[in-house]
Structures are given as C-alpha cells and as structure tokens.
Amino acid sequence: MAYKTFANGFPLPASDLNNFLMNQSVIVFADSAARGTAIPSPVQGMLTYLEDTSSYESWNGSAFVGISNPGDITAVTAGTGLTGGGTEGDVTLSVDTAQFITSDTVTTSQDLIVADGASSVTRLGVGADDQVLSVVAGAVAWADAGGGSMTLLSTTTLTGSIINLTSIPQTYKDLRLIIRNYKHLTPASNRAVSMRFNGDSTTKYYSTTNNTFVNAEFSSTSFTIAPNHLTSISQGLVSILIPDYANTTTVKFADSIGIQNNNENEYGSTNWNYSRSAGFYEEADAITEVNLISESLDFDGGTALLYGVN
C-alpha cells in the first residue's frame, strides 16, 4: 500500500478512499470468517482486529498473521539458589546467598574454608611455617607435625681437639649428627674422629665395621665414628644416627655411614672410601652429651650439625 497526502480541493475518488484510508485502518470483525467474507482479496499490510480472539492480525501477502507476539512465557519462578520471579511485568531474579559460599567468607590470604555445621562454613586462617593440616579435638586445624620431623639443635664449627655437645634435650626419639667437610690440622696423614657419650672415658665402648654377630668386648674408651681422612681434603661427609638416646633401660649405640678421602689405599692410590661402622656403649644412661675427639692434634675446620629426630 502507498501513502498519499491530500490537499484542500483534491478530488476524492473511491479508489483513493479504499487505498489510502479503508485499507490502511484497523478493520474490526467478529471473527476471521466475517473478515474473509468482507475482504475476499486483502492487500499486504492490511490490519484487522478479531473480537473473538482479541487479536490483531495483518495480511502478509498470503495469510493473516498475529502481530502482538506476546510470547509463551507466563511466569518466571525462582529455582534452587534463586529468589524473586513473577508472572507479569519486569521480573527480577537474585542469587540466594544463603545457598552459596561467597567470597567474603575469607578475609586473609591463604585462608581455607571449612564447614562448621551441616550447612554453614567458616574461614580457617593459615597456620605457622611447617605446620600441617590436622584434626585437633575433632576439628580441622593447623598443627605441628606429629612425626617425621628433624629439628636442628646445634651447628658447631670443628676447632680444637675435642668437641663436647652438652645438655642435649631429651625430648626427641633419635639424634642425628652430620659431620661435613671435616679436616684435621696435623699431621698430614690420615686421621679419624672418635666418639664417646656423656664424657665417659672408661672402657665401655666397642666398635665394629662388619655386620656379623660377635661377642662385643667393651674394652675401648671411645669408638671411631668417622674413619681416616686426609688433612688436605675437606669434602668428607658422615651421617651418624643415635637411636632412642633418651631411654634409661638399654645400652646405646651410634650407627655411622660416610665417605671420606683416604690415601692409605692398599693399591697405593688415593681414592674415596665408603665407610660403614657402628659404635656401642655399655651403659643404660640417657645420652645427654656427645663427645667428638680428633685423633689428630686438632680439628681444622668442618661442621657438626646435631638434629633431634621425631
């Protein structure tokens, strides 16, 4: 259909009346049947209103089709975790924060979120260094590790002829002594490191480097714990375990493993020697003191690290 602007004095033929007025107004019918009878040849764009269905329909060139397009949504219902909704007009849906964990549950970096009830949560602040997540009195909590830990008790530079590590705490299961980079001052030949306990220099010690059953004869005043080592090399390393050192009911021992340079090779060459030995102490007293004795005149450097082991 076209559009025409009429001016005063224009003639108004029936065709203009039909084309520019009748066909472009909303024509009301009781129903579609009445419309079909009245308009057997509709033109594209013609607009009608049917009283029986209260609907506006337009001729698209081949049929009358509805133009109100009301959609088929009749209600918006708030589902799980949502609030709001409605059946008409603007509808708002909101998240029901009571159903979710929100970011304001945590307040500090490294916080964890734990349940403190069947359907409630709370924050758990980070623990201290080296703590582990544990259960304390039935609740999740950061706590000190209950086992498998080593605590450095002392770090001692090896100088002088004897090192006495005294007043050893009795609160650990085992002691671990690491001797690294040790050297002797003189002479420039191989020298070992001996050990005794509690300053006891009586003949209560026995040592062995084999693993067979023997009749231990506690006839020495110390035992060798770090075998011969050249004075010119400082790369030796020895690890010594003193298990169950605080008990007062058993004899004690130290188990040693290490590597050191020893030029007394039976074939005349200098090489690195692996050592494995154990020293035994015929005394049930708890070990409160560990004594390291240079079998040379003096230690010439190196470090002894004493750990308490749990």
Next chain:
Amino acid sequence: MTNPTIKIVNVSTGQETERPMNANELSVYNQDQLNAESKRQAESEKAEARSAAEAKLLALGLTTEDLKALLG
C-alpha cells in the same frame, strides 16, 4: 706449652666455650691419642701383612686384577 683446647657447646642454650683442657681432660686425651696410634699401628701391620700376602700371590703368577677380583 698450651694444652690442646676443648670446645663445649651447650645444645640447649647455644652457648659455646673453648678453653684449654684441664689436667684430667689432657690425661684422657693423651690416652686417646695413644690408643688411636695403637689402632693405626695395628691397621698398618694388618695392611702390611695383606700386602705381603698379595706379593706372594703375585709371585705365584696372579695379576693385580686377579687380586682385586679375589680380595675385593
């Protein structure tokens, strides 16, 4: 002559003290050195005996490689 020194480390407090040995400590230390020397001497004699035995085996026609294989 100054006595050899002894370093005492109180593991509980971390306090370190290094001082010359007293007479009793020196006596024990000297005995330790004598014992160590005796031990080294015994080990040396053992090594010499082993070397002598190896020399005898070499004289019988065994090679150094044979000895290593045999004695480790």
